[in-house]
Amino acid sequence: MMRKRTKYGRYALNVFAGFGLVYLFAPIFFIVAFSFNKPKGNFNIAWQSFTFDNWLHPFAEESLTRALWKSIEIAAVSTLISTILGSLIAVALSRYKFRGSGGINLFLVLPLTTPEIVLGSSLATLFLGQNFIDFGMTTIIIAHVMFQVSFVALTVRARIRGFDWTLEQAAQDLGATPLRTFMKVTFPLILPGILAAGLLAFALSIDDFIITFFNSGPVQTFPLQIYGASRVRIPPQINVLASMILFLSVAILMTGTIAGMRKSAEKQATAKKFKLLHRK
Protein backbone atom coordinates (compact mmCIF):
# COMPACT_ATOMS: atom_id res chain seq x y z
CA MET A 1 0.00 0.00 0.00
CA MET A 2 2.73 2.36 1.09
CA ARG A 3 4.75 1.61 -2.02
CA LYS A 4 1.83 2.29 -4.30
CA ARG A 5 1.12 5.67 -2.82
CA THR A 6 4.69 6.87 -3.32
CA LYS A 7 4.54 5.62 -6.88
CA TYR A 8 1.41 7.64 -7.57
CA GLY A 9 3.09 10.59 -5.90
CA ARG A 10 5.98 10.16 -8.28
CA TYR A 11 3.73 10.29 -11.31
CA ALA A 12 1.83 13.27 -9.95
CA LEU A 13 5.05 15.23 -9.59
CA ASN A 14 6.21 14.33 -13.09
CA VAL A 15 2.84 15.32 -14.54
CA PHE A 16 3.00 18.61 -12.64
CA ALA A 17 6.47 19.26 -14.07
CA GLY A 18 5.11 18.47 -17.53
CA PHE A 19 2.38 21.06 -17.06
CA GLY A 20 5.07 23.48 -15.90
CA LEU A 21 6.89 23.02 -19.21
CA VAL A 22 3.66 23.52 -21.18
CA TYR A 23 3.07 26.74 -19.24
CA LEU A 24 6.57 27.94 -20.04
CA PHE A 25 6.10 27.24 -23.74
CA ALA A 26 2.53 28.51 -24.17
CA PRO A 27 3.44 32.04 -25.30
CA ILE A 28 6.34 30.73 -27.38
CA PHE A 29 4.07 28.43 -29.42
CA PHE A 30 1.80 31.38 -29.84
CA ILE A 31 4.59 33.70 -31.04
CA VAL A 32 5.99 31.19 -33.52
CA ALA A 33 2.55 30.12 -34.79
CA PHE A 34 1.42 33.69 -35.37
CA SER A 35 4.54 34.44 -37.39
CA PHE A 36 2.75 32.36 -40.08
CA ASN A 37 -0.49 34.29 -39.74
CA LYS A 38 -1.91 36.60 -42.37
CA PRO A 39 -3.49 39.27 -40.17
CA LYS A 40 -6.46 41.44 -41.08
CA GLY A 41 -5.89 45.05 -40.05
CA ASN A 42 -3.07 46.33 -37.91
CA PHE A 43 -3.02 43.84 -35.06
CA ASN A 44 -1.64 40.36 -35.49
CA ILE A 45 -3.68 38.87 -32.66
CA ALA A 46 -6.48 36.84 -34.27
CA TRP A 47 -5.79 33.82 -36.43
CA GLN A 48 -6.82 34.30 -40.06
CA SER A 49 -4.94 32.12 -42.51
CA PHE A 50 -1.61 30.42 -42.97
CA THR A 51 1.07 32.16 -45.00
CA PHE A 52 4.81 32.11 -45.57
CA ASP A 53 4.79 35.78 -46.61
CA ASN A 54 6.08 37.10 -43.30
CA TRP A 55 9.05 34.74 -43.31
CA LEU A 56 9.82 35.62 -46.94
CA HIS A 57 9.85 39.31 -46.03
CA PRO A 58 11.15 39.38 -42.47
CA PHE A 59 12.64 42.85 -42.87
CA ALA A 60 9.59 44.44 -44.50
CA GLU A 61 8.94 46.61 -41.45
CA GLU A 62 11.74 49.10 -41.94
CA SER A 63 11.51 50.86 -38.56
CA LEU A 64 11.52 47.51 -36.78
CA THR A 65 14.58 46.29 -38.65
CA ARG A 66 16.37 49.55 -38.02
CA ALA A 67 15.60 49.25 -34.30
CA LEU A 68 16.87 45.69 -34.24
CA TRP A 69 20.18 46.72 -35.80
CA LYS A 70 20.46 49.58 -33.33
CA SER A 71 19.95 47.10 -30.47
CA ILE A 72 22.61 44.77 -31.84
CA GLU A 73 25.01 47.70 -32.23
CA ILE A 74 24.40 48.86 -28.66
CA ALA A 75 24.67 45.32 -27.29
CA ALA A 76 27.97 44.74 -29.13
CA VAL A 77 29.64 47.90 -27.82
CA SER A 78 28.31 47.63 -24.27
CA THR A 79 29.16 43.92 -24.06
CA LEU A 80 32.72 44.58 -25.18
CA ILE A 81 33.24 47.27 -22.54
CA SER A 82 31.46 45.46 -19.71
CA THR A 83 33.17 42.13 -20.41
CA ILE A 84 36.59 43.75 -20.12
CA LEU A 85 35.73 45.71 -16.96
CA GLY A 86 33.87 42.81 -15.32
CA SER A 87 36.51 40.18 -16.12
CA LEU A 88 39.25 42.37 -14.63
CA ILE A 89 37.20 42.64 -11.43
CA ALA A 90 36.60 38.87 -11.38
CA VAL A 91 40.30 38.10 -11.84
CA ALA A 92 41.21 40.53 -9.06
CA LEU A 93 38.65 38.95 -6.72
CA SER A 94 39.63 35.33 -7.30
CA ARG A 95 43.36 35.73 -7.93
CA TYR A 96 44.31 37.89 -4.96
CA LYS A 97 43.54 38.13 -1.27
CA PHE A 98 43.43 41.81 -0.49
CA ARG A 99 42.21 44.46 1.90
CA GLY A 100 38.62 45.51 1.21
CA SER A 101 37.58 42.51 -0.88
CA GLY A 102 34.51 41.93 1.32
CA GLY A 103 33.26 45.45 0.74
CA ILE A 104 33.84 45.13 -2.99
CA ASN A 105 31.87 41.88 -3.11
CA LEU A 106 28.95 43.60 -1.42
CA PHE A 107 29.22 46.63 -3.69
CA LEU A 108 29.07 44.38 -6.76
CA VAL A 109 25.78 42.81 -5.64
CA LEU A 110 24.14 46.20 -5.01
CA PRO A 111 23.19 46.97 -8.64
CA LEU A 112 21.57 43.53 -8.85
CA THR A 113 19.46 44.11 -5.76
CA THR A 114 18.24 47.49 -6.99
CA PRO A 115 15.07 47.45 -9.11
CA GLU A 116 15.67 48.35 -12.73
CA ILE A 117 13.29 51.27 -12.54
CA VAL A 118 15.44 52.84 -9.81
CA LEU A 119 18.64 52.26 -11.79
CA GLY A 120 17.06 53.75 -14.92
CA SER A 121 15.45 56.78 -13.33
CA SER A 122 18.44 57.64 -11.15
CA LEU A 123 20.83 57.49 -14.10
CA ALA A 124 18.44 59.74 -16.01
CA THR A 125 18.54 62.31 -13.19
CA LEU A 126 22.35 62.27 -13.43
CA PHE A 127 22.25 62.92 -17.18
CA LEU A 128 19.56 65.59 -16.79
CA GLY A 129 21.91 67.53 -14.53
CA GLN A 130 24.67 67.59 -17.17
CA ASN A 131 24.44 69.87 -20.13
CA PHE A 132 27.27 68.36 -22.14
CA ILE A 133 25.65 64.99 -22.70
CA ASP A 134 22.52 64.33 -24.78
CA PHE A 135 20.29 61.32 -24.36
CA GLY A 136 20.99 58.82 -27.12
CA MET A 137 23.39 56.03 -28.03
CA THR A 138 26.02 57.14 -25.51
CA THR A 139 23.67 57.24 -22.56
CA ILE A 140 22.12 53.87 -23.48
CA ILE A 141 25.55 52.25 -23.73
CA ILE A 142 26.65 53.77 -20.41
CA ALA A 143 23.47 52.46 -18.77
CA HIS A 144 23.87 48.98 -20.20
CA VAL A 145 27.53 48.69 -19.19
CA MET A 146 26.53 49.80 -15.68
CA PHE A 147 24.18 46.86 -15.10
CA GLN A 148 26.22 44.37 -17.15
CA VAL A 149 29.47 44.83 -15.19
CA SER A 150 28.15 43.15 -12.04
CA PHE A 151 26.65 40.24 -13.99
CA VAL A 152 29.91 39.69 -15.88
CA ALA A 153 32.08 39.97 -12.76
CA LEU A 154 29.97 37.49 -10.78
CA THR A 155 29.64 35.02 -13.68
CA VAL A 156 33.34 35.03 -14.49
CA ARG A 157 34.23 34.74 -10.82
CA ALA A 158 31.96 31.71 -10.41
CA ARG A 159 33.46 30.12 -13.52
CA ILE A 160 37.11 30.54 -12.47
CA ARG A 161 36.61 29.74 -8.79
CA GLY A 162 38.55 26.46 -8.97
CA PHE A 163 41.29 27.85 -11.19
CA ASP A 164 44.77 26.77 -10.18
CA TRP A 165 46.76 30.00 -10.05
CA THR A 166 50.02 28.17 -9.33
CA LEU A 167 50.08 27.33 -13.04
CA GLU A 168 51.15 30.93 -13.56
CA GLN A 169 54.08 30.43 -11.21
CA ALA A 170 55.01 27.24 -12.99
CA ALA A 171 55.08 29.07 -16.31
CA GLN A 172 57.23 31.81 -14.85
CA ASP A 173 59.58 29.29 -13.26
CA LEU A 174 60.05 27.88 -16.73
CA GLY A 175 61.17 31.31 -17.88
CA ALA A 176 58.01 32.86 -19.33
CA THR A 177 57.59 36.63 -19.01
CA PRO A 178 54.47 37.82 -17.16
CA LEU A 179 52.90 38.89 -20.47
CA ARG A 180 53.65 35.56 -22.11
CA THR A 181 52.32 33.74 -19.05
CA PHE A 182 49.08 35.62 -19.33
CA MET A 183 48.70 35.10 -23.08
CA LYS A 184 49.70 31.42 -23.10
CA VAL A 185 48.43 30.12 -19.76
CA THR A 186 45.97 32.32 -17.88
CA PHE A 187 43.92 33.79 -20.72
CA PRO A 188 43.17 30.54 -22.60
CA LEU A 189 42.07 28.90 -19.34
CA ILE A 190 39.69 31.64 -18.23
CA LEU A 191 38.42 32.38 -21.75
CA PRO A 192 35.39 30.02 -21.62
CA GLY A 193 34.12 31.78 -18.50
CA ILE A 194 34.60 35.18 -20.11
CA LEU A 195 32.78 34.08 -23.27
CA ALA A 196 29.83 32.73 -21.26
CA ALA A 197 29.62 35.99 -19.33
CA GLY A 198 29.83 37.95 -22.57
CA LEU A 199 26.92 36.00 -24.07
CA LEU A 200 24.86 36.65 -20.96
CA ALA A 201 25.71 40.36 -21.06
CA PHE A 202 24.78 40.55 -24.75
CA ALA A 203 21.42 38.87 -24.09
CA LEU A 204 20.72 41.21 -21.18
CA SER A 205 21.53 44.27 -23.25
CA ILE A 206 19.50 43.33 -26.31
CA ASP A 207 16.40 42.59 -24.24
CA ASP A 208 16.63 45.45 -21.77
CA PHE A 209 13.58 47.65 -21.74
CA ILE A 210 13.06 49.48 -18.45
CA ILE A 211 16.52 51.05 -18.00
CA THR A 212 16.77 51.88 -21.69
CA PHE A 213 13.31 53.47 -21.63
CA PHE A 214 14.56 56.14 -19.22
CA ASN A 215 17.84 56.87 -20.98
CA SER A 216 17.13 56.50 -24.69
CA GLY A 217 16.20 60.00 -25.81
CA PRO A 218 15.21 59.80 -29.49
CA VAL A 219 16.95 56.47 -30.14
CA GLN A 220 14.66 53.47 -30.73
CA THR A 221 15.97 50.07 -29.72
CA PHE A 222 14.13 46.86 -30.62
CA PRO A 223 12.16 46.59 -27.34
CA LEU A 224 11.38 50.32 -27.37
CA GLN A 225 10.12 50.10 -30.95
CA ILE A 226 7.82 47.19 -30.04
CA TYR A 227 6.56 49.08 -27.01
CA GLY A 228 5.85 52.22 -29.02
CA ALA A 229 4.21 50.32 -31.86
CA SER A 230 2.16 47.96 -29.69
CA ARG A 231 -0.61 50.50 -29.21
CA VAL A 232 -0.92 51.36 -32.89
CA ARG A 233 -0.13 48.15 -34.67
CA ILE A 234 1.46 44.75 -34.11
CA PRO A 235 2.84 43.59 -37.48
CA PRO A 236 3.59 39.86 -37.93
CA GLN A 237 7.22 40.77 -38.58
CA ILE A 238 7.60 41.20 -34.80
CA ASN A 239 6.81 37.49 -34.45
CA VAL A 240 9.13 36.56 -37.30
CA LEU A 241 12.08 38.50 -35.86
CA ALA A 242 11.36 37.21 -32.35
CA SER A 243 11.26 33.62 -33.67
CA MET A 244 14.53 34.19 -35.55
CA ILE A 245 16.24 35.43 -32.37
CA LEU A 246 14.79 32.42 -30.53
CA PHE A 247 16.04 29.86 -33.07
CA LEU A 248 19.45 31.52 -33.22
CA SER A 249 19.83 31.42 -29.43
CA VAL A 250 18.71 27.80 -29.33
CA ALA A 251 21.32 26.97 -31.97
CA ILE A 252 24.04 28.70 -29.93
CA LEU A 253 22.86 26.96 -26.77
CA MET A 254 22.84 23.56 -28.47
CA THR A 255 26.33 23.89 -29.93
CA GLY A 256 27.52 24.92 -26.47
CA THR A 257 25.86 21.91 -24.81
CA ILE A 258 27.10 19.47 -27.43
CA ALA A 259 30.64 20.83 -27.19
CA GLY A 260 30.43 20.53 -23.40
CA MET A 261 29.16 16.94 -23.63
CA ARG A 262 31.92 15.98 -26.04
CA LYS A 263 34.53 17.53 -23.79
CA SER A 264 33.32 15.68 -20.70
CA ALA A 265 33.21 12.43 -22.70
CA GLU A 266 36.81 13.05 -23.78
CA LYS A 267 37.79 13.72 -20.20
CA GLN A 268 36.20 10.46 -19.09
CA ALA A 269 38.00 8.60 -21.86
CA THR A 270 41.38 10.00 -20.81
CA ALA A 271 40.65 9.23 -17.19
CA LYS A 272 39.84 5.66 -18.17
CA LYS A 273 43.08 5.32 -20.11
CA PHE A 274 45.00 6.74 -17.19
CA LYS A 275 43.41 4.25 -14.82
CA LEU A 276 44.19 1.35 -17.13
CA LEU A 277 47.81 2.46 -17.40
CA HIS A 278 48.15 2.49 -13.67
CA ARG A 279 46.53 -0.89 -13.26
CA LYS A 280 49.23 -2.41 -15.41
Place this chain on the structure above:
Amino acid sequence: MTAMVVRQNRIARNADRVGLGAMIVASICLVVLGTRLVSGPMVSVIVLTLILDLVGVLVLATRGGPEARRLLAPYGLLKPGMLWLALFFLAPVWSLIRISLSTKESRFSVNYDFNWAFQNYTKAFSDFGSQFQRAFLYAAIATVLTIAIGYPLAYVIAFRGGKYKNILLGLVVIPFFTSYLIRTIAWSTILADRGFVVRAMNAVGLGNVFEWLNIMENGKLLNTPTAVIGGLTYNFLPFMLLPIYVSLEKIDVNLVNAAGDLYSSATRAFRKVVLPLSIPGVFAGTLLTFIPAAGDFVNAQFLGNPNTTMIGNSIQDQFLKQNNYPVASAMAAVLMVSIATLVLMYTRIFGTEDLA
Protein backbone atom coordinates in the same frame (compact mmCIF):
# COMPACT_ATOMS: atom_id res chain seq x y z
CA MET B 1 69.29 59.30 2.92
CA THR B 2 68.65 56.12 4.90
CA ALA B 3 65.61 57.74 6.48
CA MET B 4 64.15 58.27 3.04
CA VAL B 5 64.79 54.68 2.00
CA VAL B 6 63.12 53.48 5.19
CA ARG B 7 60.11 55.65 4.49
CA GLN B 8 59.94 54.43 0.92
CA ASN B 9 60.05 50.85 2.15
CA ARG B 10 57.27 51.53 4.56
CA ILE B 11 55.07 52.93 1.82
CA ALA B 12 55.94 49.97 -0.40
CA ARG B 13 55.06 47.52 2.33
CA ASN B 14 51.73 49.18 2.90
CA ALA B 15 51.01 49.52 -0.78
CA ASP B 16 47.67 47.74 -0.35
CA ARG B 17 46.43 50.46 1.99
CA VAL B 18 47.59 53.07 -0.51
CA GLY B 19 45.89 51.24 -3.38
CA LEU B 20 42.58 50.87 -1.57
CA GLY B 21 42.71 54.47 -0.34
CA ALA B 22 43.51 55.77 -3.82
CA MET B 23 40.58 53.84 -5.29
CA ILE B 24 38.17 55.23 -2.70
CA VAL B 25 39.45 58.78 -3.15
CA ALA B 26 39.12 58.51 -6.94
CA SER B 27 35.56 57.17 -6.57
CA ILE B 28 34.58 60.02 -4.29
CA CYS B 29 36.08 62.55 -6.72
CA LEU B 30 34.03 61.06 -9.57
CA VAL B 31 30.81 61.09 -7.53
CA VAL B 32 31.40 64.73 -6.60
CA LEU B 33 32.10 65.68 -10.22
CA GLY B 34 29.21 63.60 -11.59
CA THR B 35 26.60 65.06 -9.27
CA ARG B 36 28.00 68.58 -9.72
CA LEU B 37 28.20 68.99 -5.98
CA VAL B 38 30.81 71.72 -6.35
CA SER B 39 31.14 74.55 -8.83
CA GLY B 40 33.68 77.12 -10.00
CA PRO B 41 37.30 76.77 -8.89
CA MET B 42 36.50 73.79 -6.66
CA VAL B 43 35.93 71.70 -9.80
CA SER B 44 39.55 72.15 -10.86
CA VAL B 45 40.69 71.24 -7.33
CA ILE B 46 38.73 67.98 -7.50
CA VAL B 47 39.98 67.21 -11.01
CA LEU B 48 43.54 67.88 -9.84
CA THR B 49 43.08 65.58 -6.83
CA LEU B 50 41.79 62.86 -9.13
CA ILE B 51 44.77 63.16 -11.49
CA LEU B 52 47.31 63.30 -8.63
CA ASP B 53 45.66 60.26 -7.07
CA LEU B 54 45.89 58.18 -10.24
CA VAL B 55 49.44 59.35 -11.06
CA GLY B 56 50.57 58.73 -7.48
CA VAL B 57 49.54 55.07 -7.62
CA LEU B 58 51.28 54.68 -10.98
CA VAL B 59 54.51 56.13 -9.56
CA LEU B 60 54.32 53.82 -6.56
CA ALA B 61 53.75 50.84 -8.84
CA THR B 62 56.75 51.63 -11.07
CA ARG B 63 59.18 52.56 -8.32
CA GLY B 64 58.01 50.47 -5.35
CA GLY B 65 59.52 47.16 -6.41
CA PRO B 66 57.86 43.78 -7.02
CA GLU B 67 56.31 43.48 -3.56
CA ALA B 68 54.47 46.80 -3.87
CA ARG B 69 53.40 45.90 -7.40
CA ARG B 70 51.96 42.61 -6.18
CA LEU B 71 50.03 44.42 -3.45
CA LEU B 72 48.76 47.05 -5.88
CA ALA B 73 47.82 44.64 -8.67
CA PRO B 74 44.26 43.78 -7.49
CA TYR B 75 43.36 47.44 -7.12
CA GLY B 76 44.68 48.16 -10.58
CA LEU B 77 42.46 45.40 -11.99
CA LEU B 78 39.43 46.56 -10.02
CA LYS B 79 39.78 50.24 -10.71
CA PRO B 80 38.24 50.65 -14.19
CA GLY B 81 35.08 48.76 -13.30
CA MET B 82 34.75 50.24 -9.85
CA LEU B 83 35.16 53.80 -11.09
CA TRP B 84 32.52 53.12 -13.77
CA LEU B 85 30.12 51.94 -11.06
CA ALA B 86 30.98 54.91 -8.85
CA LEU B 87 30.20 57.37 -11.62
CA PHE B 88 27.17 55.65 -13.13
CA PHE B 89 25.66 53.82 -10.15
CA LEU B 90 26.59 55.67 -6.94
CA ALA B 91 26.50 59.20 -8.33
CA PRO B 92 23.03 58.65 -9.91
CA VAL B 93 21.63 57.40 -6.60
CA TRP B 94 22.99 60.54 -4.96
CA SER B 95 21.47 62.79 -7.63
CA LEU B 96 18.16 60.90 -7.42
CA ILE B 97 17.92 61.62 -3.70
CA ARG B 98 18.95 65.23 -4.31
CA ILE B 99 16.23 65.79 -6.92
CA SER B 100 13.68 64.07 -4.70
CA LEU B 101 14.28 66.84 -2.16
CA SER B 102 14.13 69.67 -4.70
CA THR B 103 11.37 71.81 -6.16
CA LYS B 104 10.96 73.08 -9.68
CA GLU B 105 11.58 76.82 -10.03
CA SER B 106 8.36 77.15 -11.99
CA ARG B 107 6.00 74.82 -13.77
CA PHE B 108 7.83 74.91 -17.09
CA SER B 109 11.33 75.36 -15.77
CA VAL B 110 14.01 72.73 -16.16
CA ASN B 111 15.98 73.89 -13.14
CA TYR B 112 15.57 72.50 -9.67
CA ASP B 113 16.30 74.08 -6.31
CA PHE B 114 17.55 71.81 -3.60
CA ASN B 115 15.66 72.93 -0.50
CA TRP B 116 14.91 69.81 1.58
CA ALA B 117 11.47 69.61 0.00
CA PHE B 118 10.06 66.73 2.02
CA GLN B 119 6.60 67.44 0.60
CA ASN B 120 7.64 65.34 -2.41
CA TYR B 121 7.74 62.34 -0.11
CA THR B 122 4.41 63.09 1.58
CA LYS B 123 2.91 63.51 -1.90
CA ALA B 124 4.44 60.22 -3.02
CA PHE B 125 2.82 58.42 -0.10
CA SER B 126 -0.54 60.17 -0.17
CA ASP B 127 -1.08 60.03 -3.94
CA PHE B 128 0.57 56.73 -4.72
CA GLY B 129 0.16 54.73 -1.51
CA SER B 130 -2.09 52.14 -3.11
CA GLN B 131 0.41 51.65 -5.96
CA PHE B 132 3.11 50.92 -3.40
CA GLN B 133 0.85 48.42 -1.65
CA ARG B 134 -0.09 46.70 -4.88
CA ALA B 135 3.53 46.51 -6.05
CA PHE B 136 4.63 44.70 -2.89
CA LEU B 137 1.50 42.54 -2.70
CA TYR B 138 1.64 41.42 -6.35
CA ALA B 139 5.39 40.83 -6.18
CA ALA B 140 4.98 38.75 -3.00
CA ILE B 141 2.20 36.60 -4.49
CA ALA B 142 4.16 36.16 -7.71
CA THR B 143 7.23 35.10 -5.71
CA VAL B 144 5.25 32.46 -3.82
CA LEU B 145 3.79 31.19 -7.10
CA THR B 146 7.23 30.96 -8.73
CA ILE B 147 8.35 28.79 -5.80
CA ALA B 148 5.22 26.62 -6.14
CA ILE B 149 5.85 26.07 -9.86
CA GLY B 150 9.63 26.32 -9.97
CA TYR B 151 10.56 24.05 -7.08
CA PRO B 152 8.81 20.86 -8.29
CA LEU B 153 10.03 21.48 -11.83
CA ALA B 154 13.62 21.99 -10.66
CA TYR B 155 13.29 18.91 -8.44
CA VAL B 156 12.12 16.68 -11.27
CA ILE B 157 14.89 17.91 -13.57
CA ALA B 158 17.62 17.56 -10.93
CA PHE B 159 16.65 14.16 -9.51
CA ARG B 160 14.74 12.43 -12.30
CA GLY B 161 16.24 14.07 -15.38
CA GLY B 162 18.94 11.40 -15.74
CA LYS B 163 20.87 11.90 -18.94
CA TYR B 164 18.23 14.34 -20.26
CA LYS B 165 19.02 16.77 -17.45
CA ASN B 166 20.82 19.30 -19.63
CA ILE B 167 18.22 19.12 -22.38
CA LEU B 168 15.38 19.65 -19.90
CA LEU B 169 17.20 22.57 -18.36
CA GLY B 170 17.71 24.02 -21.84
CA LEU B 171 13.97 23.63 -22.52
CA VAL B 172 13.21 25.62 -19.39
CA VAL B 173 15.50 28.47 -20.44
CA ILE B 174 14.58 28.61 -24.15
CA PRO B 175 11.30 30.55 -23.77
CA PHE B 176 13.24 33.38 -22.21
CA PHE B 177 15.32 33.92 -25.31
CA THR B 178 12.40 35.78 -26.84
CA SER B 179 12.00 39.40 -25.94
CA TYR B 180 10.41 40.20 -22.58
CA LEU B 181 7.91 42.59 -24.17
CA ILE B 182 6.89 40.17 -26.92
CA ARG B 183 6.26 37.44 -24.34
CA THR B 184 4.07 39.76 -22.31
CA ILE B 185 2.15 40.92 -25.39
CA ALA B 186 1.68 37.24 -26.32
CA TRP B 187 0.13 36.60 -22.92
CA SER B 188 -2.23 39.53 -23.38
CA THR B 189 -3.47 37.89 -26.60
CA ILE B 190 -3.72 34.42 -25.05
CA LEU B 191 -5.80 35.70 -22.14
CA ALA B 192 -7.93 38.00 -24.30
CA ASP B 193 -11.68 38.05 -23.73
CA ARG B 194 -12.48 36.04 -26.84
CA GLY B 195 -9.28 34.08 -26.67
CA PHE B 196 -8.79 30.37 -26.35
CA VAL B 197 -8.27 30.23 -22.58
CA VAL B 198 -11.37 32.17 -21.57
CA ARG B 199 -13.57 30.25 -24.03
CA ALA B 200 -12.20 26.91 -22.87
CA MET B 201 -12.82 27.77 -19.23
CA ASN B 202 -16.37 28.85 -19.86
CA ALA B 203 -16.99 25.74 -21.96
CA VAL B 204 -16.06 23.41 -19.09
CA GLY B 205 -17.91 25.58 -16.62
CA LEU B 206 -14.79 26.64 -14.75
CA GLY B 207 -15.63 30.27 -15.44
CA ASN B 208 -18.14 30.47 -12.63
CA VAL B 209 -15.79 28.79 -10.18
CA PHE B 210 -13.02 31.22 -11.06
CA GLU B 211 -15.45 34.09 -10.84
CA TRP B 212 -16.35 32.96 -7.36
CA LEU B 213 -12.66 32.67 -6.42
CA ASN B 214 -12.11 36.22 -7.70
CA ILE B 215 -9.66 34.95 -10.27
CA MET B 216 -11.86 36.18 -13.10
CA GLU B 217 -13.85 39.39 -13.18
CA ASN B 218 -17.06 39.61 -15.23
CA GLY B 219 -16.00 36.73 -17.44
CA LYS B 220 -12.67 38.42 -18.15
CA LEU B 221 -9.16 37.26 -17.49
CA LEU B 222 -7.20 39.99 -19.22
CA ASN B 223 -7.04 43.32 -17.37
CA THR B 224 -7.51 41.71 -13.97
CA PRO B 225 -5.08 41.42 -11.03
CA THR B 226 -4.84 37.71 -11.87
CA ALA B 227 -3.40 38.48 -15.27
CA VAL B 228 -0.85 40.91 -13.84
CA ILE B 229 0.30 38.47 -11.17
CA GLY B 230 0.31 35.67 -13.74
CA GLY B 231 2.49 37.74 -16.05
CA LEU B 232 4.93 38.55 -13.24
CA THR B 233 5.06 34.88 -12.28
CA TYR B 234 5.75 33.81 -15.84
CA ASN B 235 8.39 36.41 -16.59
CA PHE B 236 10.41 35.89 -13.42
CA LEU B 237 10.06 32.11 -13.12
CA PRO B 238 13.58 31.32 -14.42
CA PHE B 239 15.11 33.57 -11.77
CA MET B 240 13.54 31.28 -9.18
CA LEU B 241 13.97 27.98 -10.96
CA LEU B 242 17.65 28.23 -11.85
CA PRO B 243 19.04 28.98 -8.34
CA ILE B 244 16.83 26.21 -6.88
CA TYR B 245 18.07 23.82 -9.55
CA VAL B 246 21.69 24.72 -8.80
CA SER B 247 21.27 24.02 -5.09
CA LEU B 248 19.32 20.77 -5.68
CA GLU B 249 21.88 19.57 -8.19
CA LYS B 250 24.66 19.89 -5.62
CA ILE B 251 22.90 17.50 -3.21
CA ASP B 252 24.56 14.11 -2.94
CA VAL B 253 21.95 11.42 -3.77
CA ASN B 254 23.67 9.13 -1.27
CA LEU B 255 22.40 11.36 1.54
CA VAL B 256 18.81 10.70 0.48
CA ASN B 257 19.55 6.98 0.17
CA ALA B 258 21.14 7.00 3.61
CA ALA B 259 17.96 8.52 5.05
CA GLY B 260 15.99 5.69 3.41
CA ASP B 261 18.37 3.08 4.83
CA LEU B 262 17.73 4.52 8.25
CA TYR B 263 14.00 3.83 7.75
CA SER B 264 12.97 7.37 6.97
CA SER B 265 9.94 7.67 4.69
CA ALA B 266 10.32 9.46 1.37
CA THR B 267 8.46 12.53 2.57
CA ARG B 268 10.48 12.65 5.76
CA ALA B 269 13.73 12.29 3.84
CA PHE B 270 12.66 15.16 1.65
CA ARG B 271 11.70 17.32 4.60
CA LYS B 272 14.80 16.60 6.66
CA VAL B 273 17.49 16.26 3.98
CA VAL B 274 16.62 17.72 0.59
CA LEU B 275 14.60 20.74 1.66
CA PRO B 276 17.14 22.20 4.15
CA LEU B 277 19.94 21.75 1.62
CA SER B 278 17.97 23.55 -1.10
CA ILE B 279 17.04 26.55 1.05
CA PRO B 280 19.96 28.70 -0.22
CA GLY B 281 18.55 28.32 -3.75
CA VAL B 282 15.06 29.33 -2.66
CA PHE B 283 16.59 32.25 -0.79
CA ALA B 284 18.54 33.56 -3.78
CA GLY B 285 15.57 32.93 -6.06
CA THR B 286 13.25 34.90 -3.81
CA LEU B 287 15.49 37.96 -3.99
CA LEU B 288 16.01 37.62 -7.74
CA THR B 289 12.24 37.37 -8.29
CA PHE B 290 10.80 39.76 -5.75
CA ILE B 291 13.09 42.71 -6.46
CA PRO B 292 12.49 43.02 -10.22
CA ALA B 293 8.80 42.11 -9.81
CA ALA B 294 8.21 44.92 -7.30
CA GLY B 295 9.68 47.50 -9.68
CA ASP B 296 8.10 46.18 -12.87
CA PHE B 297 5.59 48.16 -14.88
CA VAL B 298 5.41 46.22 -18.15
CA ASN B 299 3.10 43.46 -16.90
CA ALA B 300 0.72 45.88 -15.21
CA GLN B 301 0.60 47.95 -18.36
CA PHE B 302 -0.11 45.17 -20.85
CA LEU B 303 -2.11 42.79 -18.66
CA GLY B 304 -3.78 45.06 -16.11
CA ASN B 305 -6.31 47.86 -15.88
CA PRO B 306 -6.06 51.34 -14.34
CA ASN B 307 -6.88 49.82 -10.95
CA THR B 308 -3.99 47.38 -11.01
CA THR B 309 -1.14 49.83 -11.62
CA MET B 310 1.99 49.25 -9.62
CA ILE B 311 4.55 51.74 -8.33
CA GLY B 312 6.67 51.23 -11.44
CA ASN B 313 3.81 52.56 -13.60
CA SER B 314 3.54 55.65 -11.42
CA ILE B 315 7.28 56.36 -11.44
CA GLN B 316 7.39 55.91 -15.20
CA ASP B 317 4.34 58.11 -15.72
CA GLN B 318 5.48 60.92 -13.41
CA PHE B 319 9.04 60.86 -14.72
CA LEU B 320 8.62 60.49 -18.47
CA LYS B 321 5.11 61.82 -19.15
CA GLN B 322 4.46 64.48 -16.50
CA ASN B 323 8.15 65.44 -16.23
CA ASN B 324 7.57 65.66 -12.49
CA TYR B 325 11.08 64.56 -11.60
CA PRO B 326 10.99 65.43 -7.87
CA VAL B 327 7.96 63.28 -7.02
CA ALA B 328 9.06 60.48 -9.37
CA SER B 329 12.50 60.51 -7.72
CA ALA B 330 10.90 60.47 -4.27
CA MET B 331 8.90 57.37 -5.22
CA ALA B 332 11.99 55.68 -6.67
CA ALA B 333 13.95 56.51 -3.53
CA VAL B 334 11.22 55.07 -1.30
CA LEU B 335 11.09 51.92 -3.45
CA MET B 336 14.87 51.56 -3.27
CA VAL B 337 15.05 52.07 0.49
CA SER B 338 12.12 49.77 1.29
CA ILE B 339 13.53 47.01 -0.88
CA ALA B 340 16.97 47.44 0.68
CA THR B 341 15.35 47.19 4.14
CA LEU B 342 13.39 44.09 3.18
CA VAL B 343 16.50 42.46 1.73
CA LEU B 344 18.46 43.28 4.87
CA MET B 345 15.77 41.87 7.17
CA TYR B 346 15.42 38.83 4.97
CA THR B 347 19.19 38.16 5.02
CA ARG B 348 19.21 38.55 8.80
CA ILE B 349 16.44 35.98 9.23
CA PHE B 350 17.40 33.42 6.59
CA GLY B 351 21.00 34.64 6.34
CA THR B 352 23.17 32.72 3.93
CA GLU B 353 26.66 33.49 2.77
CA ASP B 354 26.40 32.57 -0.89
CA LEU B 355 24.07 35.26 -2.07
CA ALA B 356 26.03 36.00 -5.19
